[in-house]
Every structure is written in structure tokens, then in C-alpha cells.
Amino acid sequence: MIKPVLFVLIPFLLFSQDDMYVNDAKKYVSLLSSEEFKGRGYVQGGHIKAANFIKDEIAGIGLEKISGSRSQEFEVEINALESEARLSINAASLRLGLDYVPHELSASGDISSDDILSVEHGLYIPMAGINQYQQSPRGKIVIIDNDLPKEIKKNKQTGRYASEITRIKISRQLGARAVILLQDRLTFGAPYTRLDIPVFRVKKSSLPKPLKNIELEIETDIDDYDTQNVFGLLKGHSVPDSIIMLTAHYDHLGALGDSIYFPGANDNASGVALVLSLAKYFKRNPSKYSLLFVFFSGEEAGLVGSKYFQEHPRISLDKVKFLINFDMAASAENGIMAVGGKDFPAYFNKLKAINDSLAMGKLGRRKNAANSDHYFFIKNGMKGFYLFTKDGKQPYHHINDTYETLEWDDFSHLFKLARIFLREI
Numbered sequence: 513m514i515k516p517v518l519f520v521l522i523p524f525l526l527f528s529q530d531d532m533y534v535n536d537a538k539k540y541v542s543l544l545s546s547e548e549f550k551g552r553g554y555v556q557g558g559h560i561k562a563a564n565f566i567k568d569e570i571a572g573i574g575l576e577k578i579s580g581s582r583s584q585e586f587e588v589e590i591n592a593l594e595s596e597a598r599l600s601i602n603a604a605s606l607r608l609g610l611d612y613v614p615h616e617l618s619a620s621g622d623i624s625s626d627d628i629l630s631v632e633h634g635l636y637i638p639m640a641g642i643n644q645y646q647q648s649p650r651g652k653i654v655i656i657d658n659d660l661p662k663e664i665k666k667n668k669q670t671g672r673y674a675s676e677i678t679r680i681k682i683s684r685q686l687g688a689r690a691v692i693l694l695q696d697r698l699t700f701g702a703p704y705t706r707l708d709i710p711v712f713r714v715k716k717s718s719l720p721k722p723l724k725n726i727e728l729e730i731e732t733d734i735d736d737y738d739t740q741n742v743f744g745l746l747k748g749h750s751v752p753d754s755i756i757m758l759t760a761h762y763d764h765l766g767a768l769g770d771s772i773y774f775p776g777a778n779d780n781a782s783g784v785a786l787v788l789s790l791a792k793y794f795k796r797n798p799s800k801y802s803l804l805f806v807f808f809s810g811e812e813a814g815l816v817g818s819k820y821f822q823e824h825p826r827i828s829l830d831k832v833k834f835l836i837n838f839d840m841a842a843s844a845e846n847g848i849m850a851v852g853g854k855d856f857p858a859y860f861n862k863l864k865a866i867n868d869s870l871a872m873g874k875l876g877r878r879k880n881a882a883n884s885d886h887y888f889f890i891k892n893g894m895k896g897f898y899l900f901t902k903d904g905k906q907p908y909h910h911i912n913d914t915y916e917t918l919e920w921d922d923f924s925h926l927f928k929l930a931r932i933f934l935r936e937i
Contacts, residue, residue, distance in 0.1 A: 530931075533789040534924050540569075540785035541842070542915045544762070545775035552776060553766015554737040555592045559809055562762045566742045566784065566807050573791050575744025575805060578826045583740040586820040588810040591617055591703035594731040596769025599712055602724045609772040609911045611718035614711070614730050615693065616703040616765075617677070621710030623653065623690055624727040630655040633664070634679040636686070640669050650687030653726050656680075658693040658713070677707075684709050690728060694719060699909045700765050700774060702812040706734050739763070739809040741817050743826065746794055748802040755827065756934060757804045757835040757896070759818070760787045761811030761885050765909060777915045778906045780811070783838035786927055793931060801833060803934075808885045811839075818885035822892060829889070834859070834937055835896030836930060837886035842923035843904025846874055851898035852890055853877025859895065859937065866932050872925045876902065901926060 543549070544565070550558035567582045597614040599606045606612045632644040634656035656679060664674050672678075680691050690710040698715055710730050742762070748754065760783035764776030775781075784807060791805050804827060810816030822829070848867070853860035854877050867875040880890040886898040906917045 530924060530928055533793055534920060534927060536792065537782075537785035537789045537923065537927070538920065540788055541777055541781045541918065544781035544784060545777040545915050547773060551766040551773040552762060552764040553774070554588070554590050554739065556767050558766060559739050559763050563740050563742050563807075563809065566762060566788070569788055570742070570744035570791065570805065573744075573788070574795050575746055575791060578743060578745055581826075582744060583742050584821065584824070584826060585738055585740045586810070586817065587736045588739050588813045588816045589704065589734060589736055590813060591706040591732055592735050593768060594733055596771065597712070597730040598728065599714070600727040602720050604720070606714070606718060608768060609698075610715075612712050612714045613698050613700050613768060615707075615713055616701040617705055617707045618711045618730055618732055619706060619708050620731045620733070621690055622729045623710065624725065625653050625689065626725045627652045628655060628723050628726060629653070631683070633657050633660055633674070634683055635664070635670070635674060636682045637670055637673045642670065645686060648687065649683055651689055653690045653692060654683045654688040655692045655694065655723070656683065658695045680707060680709075680711055692726070697907065697910070701909060702765075702814060704813045706732065739817070741809060741821050742807040744791070744805050746791065746799070746803040746805075748800050749798045750800040752802045753831055755802045755804050755832045756799070756937070757806060757832050757889075758787050758790055759806045759808060759835065759837045759885055760784045761808040761817065761839060763809045763812050763817075765812060772911060774909070774911055775914045777913050777918055778840050778843045778904065779908065779913060780839050780841075782840065782842035782918065782923060786838045786841045786923065786930070789927060790930065790934070794934075799934065804832070811885055815882065815885055815887060819888045822888040829894065832894055835886060835889050835894055836934075837884055837896065837898040838900070838926075838930075839884040839898065840900045840904075841926050842901060842918040842920060843906035844901030844919065844922040845905060846903040847876065847901075848872070848874070848926055848929065849876045849878060849900055849902045851878045851883065851900075852880050852886065852896055854879045855890065856895050856897070859897070862936060863897070863929070863933050866936065867929055870925075870928065870932075872929060874902075899926060899930065
């Protein structure tokens with residue numbers, strides 16, 4: 513009787529192994545993206561809760577401290593929203609998070625005005641013969657269509673003058689009191705600096721016509737916040753002095769007052785969950801190389817935490833054989849992208865062979881770019897990839913980046929691809 517039972521159970525356990533880790537990951541993402549963590553931002557302390565949670569988890573998994581510690585403190589400068597912003601158009605209050613959001617770099621302001629000027633896309637490029645300011649914006653609230661046509665963005669002559677920040681600054685230089693950016697979809701960004709006029713993003717479908725009056729109120733201030741990188745080590749069983757580094761950032765965009773927060777389920781609770789799940793897997797299935805797991809803060813503020821770790825490492829970075837950074841791991845329409853894949857073709861070919869053998873769909877590659885926490889390590893000579901699921905349906909930097917919007921088959925594919933690749937290198 514015993515032999516048939518074992519014959520049935522062993523294949524079942526092999527089949528369900530990845531499912532077990534994915535189920536654990538779902539619990540991590542659900543918690544980290546919940547209201548309790550308030551978007552893992554700075555003003556309401558969500559980043560501290562997230563760091564403490566991760567420290568408890570890696571201790572429970574059995575990762576070792578480095579030099580007696582699980583964390584490394586540093587400061588990050590943030591343009592903090594001091595209170596809930598308000599916006600009314602034609603005496604009707606718009607809904608925060610649904611109709612509008614304050615711009616992440618907005619200055620403070622309390623303005624009521626019927627002096628409003630629409631300037632198409634807000635382009636002012638005299639050398640290209642482009643001037644969409646047919647009237648002076650001095651003293652006015654300026655309305656800019658922020659959804660640029662592709663021909664403008666891709667044009668070498670106009671593209672560098674068409675960035676969002678450049679157009680806001682031009683409007684300010686021409687005398688605008690405030691700027692309203694019209695967008696098809698509301699987004700929020702990294703509050704890493706501060707402009708000197710109030711700026712709001714407004715959903716196009718929420719804008720009444722004709723515009724008669726705009727009232728806005730916002731209070732922001734640049735401030736320094738103490739935050740931390742979190743880490744733990746699994747020593748290799750045969751080559752412990754050679755290290756593979758696995759990373760993800762845990763910070764996100766925080767909250768807009770008490771009522772609205774950015775869950776950051778895909779960006780980047782999913783990456784944190786994937787790295788924690790890999791830590792669990794390799795604790796139970798030891799690697800011949802040591803594995804260093806690092807969870808960065810300050811990514812959304814300009815890769816601050818990873819840059820700080822690269823400049824103040826807690827281990828000798830010369831011992832790192834390879835790095836994999838995970839950021840946005842659970843939402844893909846166009847497969848998986850390996851940033852750094854063009855820089856390290858031999859490693860990419862190995863990754864591609866695994867991906868092809870598992871029939872996981874598209875695997876793209878790019879050169880190293882400053883779009884996540886891998887950047888400074890690869891720039892300074894380390895081999896590595898940034899792996900992410902590409903072009904998902906899930907909204908980016910949006911209040912609807914929630915647990916419910918994630919695509920767990922994509923997460924499972926990336927987990928399996930990374931797990932096998934780490935074995936093979």
C-alpha cells in the first residue's frame with residue numbers, strides 16, 4: 513500500500529512546488545498593497561512598516577544578518593504633500609484620485625481665478641518655429657494637453673523640448689500662476705524635487721466646458737526622511753565567497769492625504785514578493801553560491817537607496833557574480849524584458865534557452881538603463897539583469913495598481929524562469 517501512495521504523492525509535490533511559493537507571494541502582495549501600508553510612502557510612515565515587515569520575514573526565513581544588521585539607513589528628500597489637495601472647476605468639486613491628482617512636484621498655492629488660457633500641448637520651440645502660446649499666459653492658469661502626439665515625442669528636433677517638466681517650466685517662465693495638465697489617464701510620479709508653481713493633473717473626461725473658473729488649494733514642502741535598505745544572506749554550500757545578488761525596491765508613492773493611497777501592487781510589491789519567495793525556495797534548496805537579498809527604499813525618488821548601497825556596500829561587491837533586479841513582476845501583455853540583456857549576451861542566451869524550453873512567450877532585451885535599482889551596479893562594472901513583465905494591463909503609478917488587477921500566471925512564469933536561471937549560472 514505504501515509504494516502506490518508514494519508514487520502518486522512525489523509527482524504531485526514536484527508539480528505543486530512553484531504553486532506553493534506563488535501562493536506565499538500572493539499573501540505578501542495583498543498585505544504590502546493594503547491600506548495598512550499607505551502606499552509604502554514617507555509622509556505617513558508606510559515605508560517604515562514595509563521595512564519592518566520585510567525584516568521580520570527574512571528573519572523567519574532564516575537569512576543571516578550582515579555585520580550584525582539587517583538594514584542600512586540613509587536619507588531621501590521628498591516633496592511632501594502636507595494636506596489633502598483640493599480642486600474645483602466652475603464651482604464643482606472634483607474627486608481626488610478619480611478626476612484629478614496633484615502633480616508630484618507641485619508647489620503650494622491657494623488660487624481662485626477665471627483668467628484661464630489653453631495652450632494646446634504647451635510647446636514653445638522658437639528654433640523649430642513652434643509657439644503654441646498665441647496669448648501671454650502671464651497671471652493666468654494655463655491648461656496643457658499632456659498627451660503628446662508621437663510625431664512630437666519622436667522628433668529629434670522637438671523631443672527634448674517636449675518633456676512634461678520642460679513645458680511646465682516654460683509656462684512658468686512666461687508668467688503662468690498655475691498649470692493644469694490634461695491626461696486620458698491619471699498618473700503620479702516620484703516627488704524628488706519641487707517646482708515653484710502649483711500643478712495638477714486632470715482627467716480629460718472630467719473637465720467641464722466651457723471653463724469659467726478654477727479654484728485650487730495645495731500645500732507641499734521639501735523635507736528629508738530617514739529610510740533604510742533591508743538585506744539578508746544565504747551562504748552557499750560549496751562556493752560561499754561568490755555571491756549572486758537579488759534585489760527589489762519596496763517603497764512606492766504613498767498617499768494623498770487620508771483618503772487616497774497608491775497601493776503599488778505591481779510596482780513593486782510584486783517584486784518584493786518574488787525576491788522573498790526565491791529566498792524561501794533557496795533556503796529549502798541551497799545554492800552552491802551565496803545569495804544576497806536586498807530590498808531597496810528610495811527607488812521612486814530617483815534610485816536613491818540602490819545608489820547609496822552601491823557607494824556604501826555592506827559586502828565586497830567584487831564578490832558578486834551576477835545581479836538580478838525585479839521591479840513590476842506580475843502584469844505582462846508582451847512577455848518579459850531583460851534590461852542588461854544586450855550588455856551580457858552569454859547570460860541572455862542562457863536565459864533565452866530556458867525561456868524557450870518552458871514555452872513562456874516573448875523574452876526581450878535592452879541595454880542597461882536608469883529605470884530601476886540595477887542601474888548603478890551594472891554601470892559600475894557588475895554583470896546583471898533587470899527582469900520585468902512588460903506592457904501589462906495594470907495601471908502604472910495609479911490608485912488602481914491593486915492586488916485584484918495582477919496577472920499571477922505572469923508572476924509564476926517569471927518566478928520559474930528566475931529560479932531555473934539562478935541554478936544554471
